[in-house]
Amino acid sequence: MPEFLELLPPPEALKRLMDHLQPQPRLEEVDTIQALGRVTYDGVNAPHALPSFARSTVDGFSVRAEDTYGATEALPAYLRVAGEVPMGKVAGFALPKNQCALIHTGGMLPDGANAVVMVEYTQQVQVDEVEILRAVALGENVLKAGEDVAEGQEVIPGGIRLRPAEIGGLMALGLTRVRVSQQPRVGIISSGDEVVPPEQEIKPGQVRDVNAYTLSALTQDLGGVPVRYGIIPDRVKPMRIMAEKALQECDVVVITAGSSASTRDLTAEVINALGTPGVLVHGVEVRPGKPTILAVCNGKPVIGLPGNPVSALVIASIVVTKVLEALLGVRRFTPAPSVQARLTLNLPSQAGREDWIPVRLVSGPEGYQAEPVFGKSNLIFTLVRANGFIRIPADATGLHAGQQVEVLLS
């Protein structure tokens, strides 16, 4: 059997996978304080308006705006001081006509007041009298009740990854618990007769498992929970037993194949036996990462990655990212972090194939320079030396030195 029946371009390959998934995020309620990076399960509505009362945005005197009309330095308005608004409390008095009250930033406007004059534009002439040197408009220097958020308003949509700002916003509303999507469990299976665990001394011919750990770390970064199933020999039966167990216990299964063509075919065979529809994509027109398998078995995504560490991590960064976002129900468009840089070398690329080139960023007087880090795709330290990747799309035949490129940070 020829290994690759059909090589799909990466976007089509990914689309074919996603078209076969109906991910159903599962609800979990957690303490807001623990929720950084979690994804909202559904929209959050404000239990009350914010601010919940009219607040001053400056230090000064709260007034009725109309009492200040026409006031200038040459011809000030004179207002009686009715009192001082204590912080964190109601004033305890209403503001009569032609009176004002000392107020601090964040203080609650007394009844009757509708604007605040900054202290810089006032002059206290007596203990209980102030000159207003500048007129204020209705609502000036005031945060109105509900100006940030109205009661009942959706303040955070569903499918949003919570950042520090959202954590703060929830706390402002007294929402100390939040409904988020459960973290998907990603089952990770390594295979290869030559592969041994990291803690083991290697004998000639052996290499240590790298993929299980880069994939675990990537999974953590993406908000999933990695579950490692160890290293399986390159034979159908043990691989199938382990894959079935992983499929049962996890939401996604990732198998890194041994590196030879025969073991890759074995992975495809095992995946096809796991459930329907089975293998959807076998081979992607991308370098590195051509021998990628994308499958759905009984509603769960199963991904067969190339054995070599660079290919495995590049493909996982593309595919596992999308799959986990779908399982988490991420809906807000999140731009991939990137920087613009100037390429230092010509980079030829075969038309029809998407290329991902690891680059090192160097900061120069005219911005960043992107230096390609060359290395065979088996060399994990190629990625350690790189800050990110340049993606050369399938329809391009290469990039030239000096060209402005987008570097996707890794």
Added chain:
Amino acid sequence: MPEFLELLPPPEALKRLMDHLQPQPRLEEVDTIQALGRVTYDGVNAPHALPSFARSTVDGFSVRAEDTYGATEALPAYLRVAGEVPMGKVAGFALPKNQCALIHTGGMLPDGANAVVMVEYTQQVQVDEVEILRAVALGENVLKAGEDVAEGQEVIPGGIRLRPAEIGGLMALGLTRVRVSQQPRVGIISSGDEVVPPEQEIKPGQVRDVNAYTLSALTQDLGGVPVRYGIIPDRVKPMRIMAEKALQECDVVVITAGSSASTRDLTAEVINALGTPGVLVHGVEVRPGKPTILAVCNGKPVIGLPGNPVSALVIASIVVTKVLEALLGVRRFTPAPSVQARLTLNLPSQAGREDWIPVRLVSGPEGYQAEPVFGKSNLIFTLVRANGFIRIPADATGLHAGQQVEVLLS
């Protein structure tokens, strides 16, 4: 006393703070598997070469390159098959002249072999004889021992934040423990007579503490450990007692002041009493965030942030980020994640002042558009609505609609 004696531009303000710090990262050894995002304390050297033996990068026949010279499809070289190289083991035989051995990707070259012919360029004519249809050069399709990493080579420098690639690289070398910098403890004190904890019902005039939680989340994001000291009344004595405790127990202290000028002066007074040299910067020429205090007390950074949540988070994103990077010993230049976008509106800006404008990114056919999110700087949900910030430097007088801008992702 005038509140701001001298307003410094943000870069100078930050420099003055950093010039007074001699941060000493502290060593901690952790399991590599737990080390994602941690920062290397010092350089990591390879205990052995990688790969540790010459490996094939393809499926095919390992050969002596000289035995294939001149081979073409029309005039193949005929080589005897000495055997098959098992995966994960030494071949168990040396390759005699004019012989070859079947080998799989990742297999260890037998003694005597110095190149591999891809299986596509061979034809098995008998069980023990193969036609070689194309000559290979010395080392072709072979990863040499040490081609990724030489024994003793520094593979990861000190001061690097560990990504999935580094975790994998460490595992490849059998380094299941790694020396990292301890996570700095960031003491967070909120103040303000109007501020109550998030779990509390608010009465008129009260607001819930937001800053302690946005700052905790930011600290977590940056690799520090937040320690919250609660909400202190706006009086010197309780604030000083708590600040002293925090300074003793933590590596950094952040105090968010009440929002009025008088409580900000109180914060400066408390910080000055904590230790020498005390307040270095009182007021930064930036919006939002002008009333920022930067101090060093007995060797530790102490930061006084404006009370309003947007200012506090913007300034912390600039200052606390730098301080934590210094305390962690981060040395590798890390580009701030950003995207290029086209501005949808004119943005005026006062010359001499740096402005940070929250924007929402919208993906369009010609790339991203950046829509400014307007809102008074007291409104935390302004930040929730934004994907990032545009920084307008002090020497610019504004940006115009349609202009290409860099959006720093938040």
